[in-house]
Structures are given as C-alpha cells and as structure tokens.
Amino acid sequence: xxxxxxxxxxxxxxxxxxEVKGSIPAWxxxxxxxxxxxxxxxxxxxxxxxxxxxSLIHSFTFCNGEVTYRSKFLKxxxxxxxxxxxxxxxxxxxxxxxxxxCKNIFSRAFTHLCNxxxxxxxxxLINIIRYGRDYYASxxxxxxxxIDPVTLETVGRxxxxxHIALNLATAxxxxxxxxxxxxxxxxxxxxxxxxxxxxxxxxxxxGSDDERHNPALxxxxxxxxxxxxxxxxxxxxxSFGMTENYIVFVEQPxxxxxxxxxTAYFRGxxxxxxxxxxxxxxxxxxxxxxxxxxxxKTRFYxxxxxxxxxxxxxxxxxxxxxxxxxxxxxxxxxxxYIQNLTQEASSFSQSNEGFSPPTCQxxxxxxxxxxxxxxxxxxxxxxxxxxxxxxxxxxSVFCQPDxxxxxxxxxxINYSYNTKKYRYFYGSRVEWSAHPNKLAKVDIVTxxxxxxxxxxxxxxxxxxxxxxxxxxEDDGVILSSVISPDPNISPFMLILNAKNFEEIARAxxxxxVHMDLHGHFISAAV
Numbered sequence: 001x002x003x004x005x006x007x008x009x010x011x012x013x014x015x016x017x018x019e020v021k022g023s024i025p026a027w028x029x030x031x032x033x034x035x036x037x038x039x040x041x042x043x044x045x046x047x048x049x050x051x052x053x054x055s056l057i058h059s060f061t062f063c064n065g066e067v068t069y070r071s072k073f074l075k076x077x078x079x080x081x082x083x084x085x086x087x088x089x090x091x092x093x094x095x096x097x098x099x100x101x102c103k104n105i106f107s108r109a110f111t112h113l114c115n116x117x118x119x120x121x122x123x124x125l126i127n128i129i130r131y132g133r134d135y136y137a138s139x140x141x142x143x144x145x146x147i148d149p150v151t152l153e154t155v156g157r158x159x160x161x162x163h164i165a166l167n168l169a170t171a172x173x174x175x176x177x178x179x180x181x182x183x184x185x186x187x188x189x190x191x192x193x194x195x196x197x198x199x200x201x202x203x204x205x206x207g208s209d210d211e212r213h214n215p216a217l218x219x220x221x222x223x224x225x226x227x228x229x230x231x232x233x234x235x236x237x238x239s240f241g242m243t244e245n246y247i248v249f250v251e252q253p254x255x256x257x258x259x260x261x262x263t264a265y266f267r268g269x270x271x272x273x274x275x276x277x278x279x280x281x282x283x284x285x286x287x288x289x290x291x292x293x294x295x296x297k298t299r300f301y302x303x304x305x306x307x308x309x310x311x312x313x314x315x316x317x318x319x320x321x322x323x324x325x326x327x328x329x330x331x332x333x334x335x336x337y338i339q340n341l342t343q344e345a346s347s348f349s350q351s352n353e354g355f356s357p358p359t360c361q362x363x364x365x366x367x368x369x370x371x372x373x374x375x376x377x378x379x380x381x382x383x384x385x386x387x388x389x390x391x392x393x394x395x396s397v398f399c400q401p402d403x404x405x406x407x408x409x410x411x412x413i414n415y416s417y418n419t420k421k422y423r424y425f426y427g428s429r430v431e432w433s434a435h436p437n438k439l440a441k442v443d444i445v446t447x448x449x450x451x452x453x454x455x456x457x458x459x460x461x462x463x464x465x466x467x468x469x470x471x472x473e474d475d476g477v478i479l480s481s482v483i484s485p486d487p488n489i490s491p492f493m494l495i496l497n498a499k500n501f502e503e504i505a506r507a508x509x510x511x512x513v514h515m516d517l518h519g520h521f522i523s524a525a526v
Contacts, residue, residue, distance in 0.1 A: 004458055004485055005341035009038035009056045009514035013152075015068040022505030024065045024495055025477065027468050029524035031061045032479055032493075033128045033149055034460065035137055036516030039073065040338065043086040049094025049272065050336040054079050055125035055137055056514055057152050060481065060493050060507075063524070067493055067507035071514075074137050075154035076145050078123040090121050093272040094337065096265060122157055127171035127518035131181050132205030132216030135520070138171040140238070146215070149522055163217040164199055165190035171518065172239035172309070174418065179203030182223070182290070184240050184249065188258060194231055198223040198247050198288060223247070224293025226286050232258045236275055241313035241322040244419050246296075247288040248313050248322045253281035254306045254330050277330040279304050285365060285399065287320055298369045299396040300389070306330050311360065311411040314421045319382055320365040323425070323444075325409055326401075328356040358409045358430055360442065361401035362387050369397055384445070405442050405449065407431050410461035410518075414473050414498075424474050426462040426498075429453075439480055441501055450501045452494070457484045460516050464498060465523075474498045479521070482506075483513050 038056020040047050047053055058071035073079055078090040091097045122143035129138045136144040136158070146155040160166045169185035176182065181201045188194050200223050205216035226249060228234050233255040241248030260267075260274040285300040306327040313322035334340070335355060364387040366379040373379060378388045379397070387402040408427040423445055429438035438453040439462050452459070459480040466476040478496040491513035495505045 004483065004515055005050055006040050006338045007514075008040055009071070010512050011056075011073055012058075012069060012071045012511040015061070015070045016509070016511055018060075018067040018069055018493065018507035018509050020065065020067060020505055020507045022495070022503065024062060024067070024505045024507070025467070026065060028062045028465060028477060028495070029064075030465070030522050031059050031149065031524075032463060032519055032521045033057065033059045033135070033147075033152075034481065034516040034519030035074075035125060035128050036514060036518075037125050038071075038514045039079075042082045042088050045088040046338070047088065047092060047095045048270070048337060048339075049092070050338060050341055051125070052092035052094045052123075053125065054082070055123055056516075057128070057137060057147065058481075058513065058516070059149075059152060060479070069493075069509045069511060069513070070152060071511070072152040072154075074124060074145055074147070076122045076124065076137075076143075077157060078121045090123070091265075091271070092121055092123060094270050096268070096270045124171075125517070128520040129171060129173050129181070129183075130175070130520065131201040132203065132219070134206050134216045135522075138169075140168055140171055142167055142169065158215050158217060160185065160217065163215075163220045164197065164222060166197060170237065170239055174240075174242040175415070176242075176419070182242060182247070184237070184247070186234055186237075187225075188234065194228050194234065195225040196228070196234070196237075196249060196251075197225045198249075198293065222293075223290065224288050224295075226251075226288065226295065229284060230255070234258070238308040239310045241310045241324070242290070242419055243313045243315045243320055243322075245290055245315065246313075246320055247286075247290055248310075248320060249286040249288065250307055250310075250324070251284040251286060252307055253278040253283060253304045272333065275330065275333065277304070277306060279329065285363065287365060287367075296367065298365075298367075300365050300399055301396060302363065302399045302401070306332075306356075308332070309409065309411055311425050312413050312418060312422055314419055316382060316421060318367050319380065320367060321362060321382070321385070321387075321421075322365075323360060323362045323404065325358045325411060325427075326361050327358060331356050332358075357407055359403055360405040360408055360411070360425075361403055362444075363399050363401050364389060365397070365399065369395075371395065404444060404447065408440055408442065412462055412464055414464050414466055414470075414476065416466060416470075417473055422473060424498075426464060426478060428459065428461060439478065439496070439501070441474075441478075441498070452496055452501050452503070454482070456486045457482050457489065458515065459494060461518060462496075463519065463521055465521055472499075477504065481513060481516065483515060 037053025039054035055074035120141035124137035124139040166185035173183035205219040235251040287296040311323040411427040490508040493507040
C-alpha cells in the first residue's frame with residue numbers, strides 16, 4: 001500500500017488538460033477543489049501518521065466537456081518552516097517533534113518552554129470550506145489558510161482566536177439556503193468556563209470590494225454554547241448535524257484529555273495519544289435552536305459510540321432525525337499510522353481484523369417529551385424507522401438507533417436536501433479495511449445499494465453535483481478522483497450517473513494525483 005498511502009506527492013502548479021473518454025454533461029461547469037495529506041517526509045525526517053502529511057490541494061475544473069487539473073502544496077507557516085529547515089520541525093497530531101540537538105542550550109530551552117501551552121500546526125489538510133466569499137484550507141485547529149480557488153495559491157493564514165475564543169473548530173461546517181455558514185468549535189481556554197461554541201458567518205461576509213481586505217470571520221456571529229460535561233475531558237468532534245431549526249451536537253465519550261495534552265511534549269508522546277475512548281460512558285445528544293441558541297431541555301442519550309461524519313439531519317412530525325456513521329471504538333485513528341498503511345494488503349487486513357466497521361445509523365429524538373410522558377415508553381411515532389427513544393424514570397430519554405447500512409464512510413448527499421428529509425446518500429465502501437476501494441449509493445427507503453468498482457483502483461470521497469433544474473433527488477452526477485498502484489492505470493476523474501451509478505465519462509490526468517480527504521465543488525458563475 002506504500003504507493004497509495006505514505007508516498008510523497010508532487011505539485012502540478014500549471015493546469016494540464018485531461019484526456020476525456022465518454023461524454024461529460026455540457027451543464028457540468030465548475031471546479032472541484034480537494035484537500036489531503038501529500039508530503040510525508042522532509043529531508044531525512046518522516047511523519048508517523050497519515051493525517052500528519054503536509055497539505056496538497058488539487059483541483060479539477062470542468063468547462064465545456066473538458067477537464068483541467070492542477071495541484072499545489074498549501075504554503076502554510078508549517079510547510080515553509082519545514083522546507084527551510086529541510087526536516088520536520090513542527091509537531092503534528094501523530095508526530096511530536098523535538099529541538100535539533102545541534103542547537104545551543106538556550107534555543108532548546110526556549111523551544112521546551114513554548115510547548116508548555118502547545119501552539120498547534122497550521123497544516124490545514126482536511127477540507128476546503130467557505131466563509132462568505134472566501135475559501136479556506138481547514139483542519140481542526142484555530143488556524144486556517146485562505147486560498148485562491150482558481151490558482152490554488154495560499155493567500156494567508158487566519159486565526160479564529162482573533163474573532164472568537166476557540167482552540168479547535170471543525171472542518172465540516174454547514175451552509176444554509178441563504179449561503180450563511182454555520183460551524184462549531186471548542187473553547188478550552190479563555191473567558192468563562194470551557195464550552196462548545198456554535199457560530200455563524202453571514203453569506204455577505206467579505207462581499208463588497210471595500211471589504212475584501214477584511215477576513216470573512218470579521219462578521220462572525222456567536223449563536224450559542226454548550227458547557228463541557230467534564231471540564232478536563234471535552235468530547236472530540238469532527239462534524240455535527242443541522243436541521244431547519246436546530247443544531248445537533250453529539251457529545252461522544254471519545255475525549256481529549258486536557259492534562260495529557262498540556263504535558264504530552266514533556267512525556268514524549270504525541271497529541272493523538274491524548275484522545276481516549278471510554279466504552280463505559282454514554283453518548284449525549286444536544287439539540288440547540290439555531291435562532292435562539294438555547295438547548296432543548298430533554299436529556300437525550302445513547303450507548304457509547306464514536307462518530308466522525310454526520311450524513312444529514314431533518315425535522316419530521318415533531319421529531320429530530322439525524323443520520324451518522326458510527327463506530328464501536330476509536331480503532332480507525334490507529335489504523336492510519338503510516339507503519340500500518342504501508343503493509344501489504346493481506347498483512348494489513350490480518351493485523352486490523354478487530355477493526356470496528358463503520359455503521360450508518362439513524363437516531364430519532366422526539367421533541368414532545370414532557371414531565372408526564374409515560375416511563376418506559378418509546379416516543380418515536382414515525383413509521384419509516386425502527387429507531388427508539390424510551391423515557392427513563394428520571395425523565396431522560398434513552399435512544400437506540402436504526403441501523404441503515406454497514407461498511408460505508410465519507411458520506412455525501414445532494415446538498416440541496418441538507419436539513420431536509422431525503423432518500424439517498426453516497427460514500428466510500430469500507431469492507432476489508434479502512435481503504436476505500438468501491439463507491440456506493442444507498443437507498444434509505446429500500447435499504448438497497450448499488451456500487452461502482454474497478455480492480456486495483458481507489459476512489460476518493462464521492463461528490464454529488466445536481467443537474468440544473470433537477471426534479472428528483474438523485475438527478476445529477478457523482479464525481480470521484482481515482483488512483484491506482486498499477487502504473488498502467490493513469491489517475492482519473494470519474495463521472496457517474498447518480499441514478500444508476502453507470503460511468504458517463506472519465507478524464508485521465510497526465511500528472512501525479514494523491515489520495516485526498518474532503519473537498520468543495522464551486523459552480524461556475526452563470
């Protein structure tokens with residue numbers, strides 16, 4: 001697997017034209033920008049974890065039936081410092097870095113002192129997100145880097161903390177029908193008690209020429225906050241759910257140990273080891289009104305689980321319904337250490353046979369709970385799900401999920417149906433390992449699925465793009481970047497008919513293409 005994971009990528013700074021086979025729909029006009037780790041060693045030093053690699057951003061531009069490709073490393077402060085030193089000098093979550101022993105004692109002492117309170121890397125390798133009219137490479141820390149979505153040049157670094165008291169923030173915001181952006185973060189240090197924070201950035205942020213010198217975050221609005229359940233053990237979260245009226249936050253027992261985080265450098269362990277899963281704890285579901293910032297008073301909870309990606313959420317007959325990909329433990333993170341990923345496929349499967357497979361689960365939270373609600377009774381009245389929500393003696397509600405599908409990650413939907421009742425989602429099939437080797441479309445109503453696969457090919461997260469004036473939810477195409485360890489198979493952009501998953505076209509890229517994580521499709525101006 002070395003040729004897929006852990007191999008250093010390279011830039012294609014000027015656009016190159018792909019060779020198209022098939023026919024790309026004339027209406028498909030725009031750019032898919034994707035982000036992920038692309039550089040795993042600098043000089044003689046190497047990263048330990050795949051999520052540590054330096055960000056390599058690439059784009060696929062669709063115009064009049066043709067596709068052009070380009071890629072550039074994110075020129076973050078982390079990237080520039082590493083390249084200048086010709087070795088890794090900035091710590092990442094799976095790789096802790098210590099001062100060069102050749103430095104003098106005063107320089108080493110200063111470095112040690114700076115790590116009493118860690119300043120996180122700005123290697124934003126997870127996603128491309130939009131605030132206002134600005135686009136940012138994002139990860140889960142307080143730093144982002146603005147990029148030019150056309151040239152992929154790095155515009156400059158921005159710090160959330162200059163606009164709101166946050167130490168961490170997700171790379172999976174939500175966008176409403178007006179173009180406003182909602183996101184969540186974690187405030188560990190700052191004024192007041194530690195909390196999870198919900199905020200909004202208006203669609204018109206950085207909208208006029210007079211305001212272009214101001215970052216979009218300068219118009220950030222705080223929506224509300226949720227206190228930590230445990231002050232020194234905040235829940236880790238990678239994403240959250242949003243309905244028309246509510247934010248759905250899952251406070252899972254996959255926790256960040258603040259004391260271990262603050263002392264990790266001195267104990268010789270990485271930051272990733274400060275995340276711990278408590279299988280004996282519960283999972284809390286918080287429902288917060290998007291307009292008032294107030295939480296629904298009912299205490300909803302479930303058994304211990306780990307979640308990275310939400311699929312969708314919506315309201316139905318006084319219930320909040322939310323779907324997500326859950327795990328029984330946190331083994332997924334450990335699987336992505338480079339030493340694991342670079343094993344032969346058979347060895348990888350054998351050494352990770354205890355891997356907790358991802359399960360698409362639906363939880364349903366009845367909003368009609370009151371003091372007189374009958375104890376021991378399932379309050380879910382929706383007929384299209386087996387999910388349950390049972391009132392306990394203390395008035396809390398224990399929730400059991402409806403298991404929709406097993407073995408899929410990196411979910412996506414027709415985003416026009418975000419916050420709305422929907423039928424289909426798409427994702428990467430995960431059957432024998434954490435490596436995506438198939439794409440799938442899941443029908444929630446019938447619980448059936450269809451797949452696309454090609455021998456020795458590894459597709460990226462599928463992205464749905466709706467056709468103009470689409471009347472049906474799955475009227476559109478699926479885009480996925482595909483790579484292969486086989487030198488006879490060029491990397492290509494795959495275009496599928498979203499209805500039947502039949503291949504419409506593929507665009508072979510005459511350049512190196514790397515395995516990525518997430519991205520954003522920007523429609524061309526009409």
